[in-house]
Structure formats: C-alpha cells, structure tokens
Amino acid sequence: MSPWRMTRWERGNPPPDTDPVEPAPDADGPERRHEALVSVRLGPSAPGSHLVExxxxxxxxxxxxxxxxxxxxxxxxxxxxxxxxxxxxxxLRLRAGVEVVEANYILRALDLSASAERRRDVPAWAVSAA
Known part of the structure; x- marks a missing residue:
C-alpha cells in the first residue's frame, strides 16, 4: 500500500486523543513487526508472473x-x-488477482535453541513431564 493513501495512524502515528494500543518501540530496541504467512491460489485469469511482479x-x-x-x-x-x-x-486479493485461501498471523517465534529443562528462567509447571 502506498504511504500517501494511508491515514496517519496506519503510518504509525496514533489517532488524536487516544492511547496507543501498541507500545512505542524503544529508541535502543528493534521495531516491533507484525507478520503473517498467507496461502494464495492463483485466479483463472492471474498468471504466476503477475503475482511475482x-x-x-x-x-x-x-x-x-x-x-x-x-x-x-x-x-x-x-x-x-x-x-x-x-x-x-x-x-493481495484486490490487486494481485489471487484468492487468499488462508492468512496465518504469526504471534511469536518458538525458541528451539535450548530445552526447557535446562533453562533456569522457566517455571517448574512449564517443563514437560516426559
């Protein structure tokens, strides 16, 4: 979406006289990003090259x-x-000419680097019983 067609709060500025729903990112920390995995099916008149472009x-x-x-x-x-x-x-639906079959919004990444048993900051109830 082109920035000139968005409202101020869609570009990141909250609407006037409202509390922001999402906290502003720290000056030192990374910006919070929202992500989704979208499954699409090409329409009968939409070639794959059109989607790629x-x-x-x-x-x-x-x-x-x-x-x-x-x-x-x-x-x-x-x-x-x-x-x-x-x-x-x-x-994607309107401009790319595809059918959006499913949109999965990503909540957070799974930590696959260390098991829960070895981590000290995990509460005892969160550790697997196996």
Missing amino acids: YLRHEPCAVDAWWIAADVDAVVRLSAPSVTMLHRAVAD
Whole structure:
C-alpha cells in the first residue's frame, strides 16, 4: 500500500486523543513487526508472473514460495502495525488477482535453541513431564 493513501495512524502515528494500543518501540530496541504467512491460489485469469511482479513492488512482502499443494504459493508479509498487515492481505486479493485461501498471523517465534529443562528462567509447571 502506498504511504500517501494511508491515514496517519496506519503510518504509525496514533489517532488524536487516544492511547496507543501498541507500545512505542524503544529508541535502543528493534521495531516491533507484525507478520503473517498467507496461502494464495492463483485466479483463472492471474498468471504466476503477475503475482511475482506484484510482490516485488509490495513493501510488506518479505518472502514467497511456490508450493506443490492445494495452494499455489505462500507469501510472508511483515508490517509495523496490524492495520497495515491487514491492508497488505486485502491488497493481495484486490490487486494481485489471487484468492487468499488462508492468512496465518504469526504471534511469536518458538525458541528451539535450548530445552526447557535446562533453562533456569522457566517455571517448574512449564517443563514437560516426559
């Protein structure tokens, strides 16, 4: 979505006289990003090259893969706000000419680096019984 077609709060400025829903990022810390994995199916009149060309110019598109399954492709989108992320998913439908089969919004990454038993900051109830 082009920045000039967005409202101020979609670009990151909260609406006047409201409390921001999401805390502002620290000056030292990384910016909070919202991400989604979107499964898409090409429409009857939308060639794959049209989708690829659209994604090259979409600022929220991070990665995309052709998939050998019931869907044609999976697209990873990332945006600084949930509103912009919803807009990017809707734009896939409207502008890229594809059918959005499923949009999975990413909550947080799984920590696969260390087991829970070895971590000291994990409460005892969170450790697996196995």
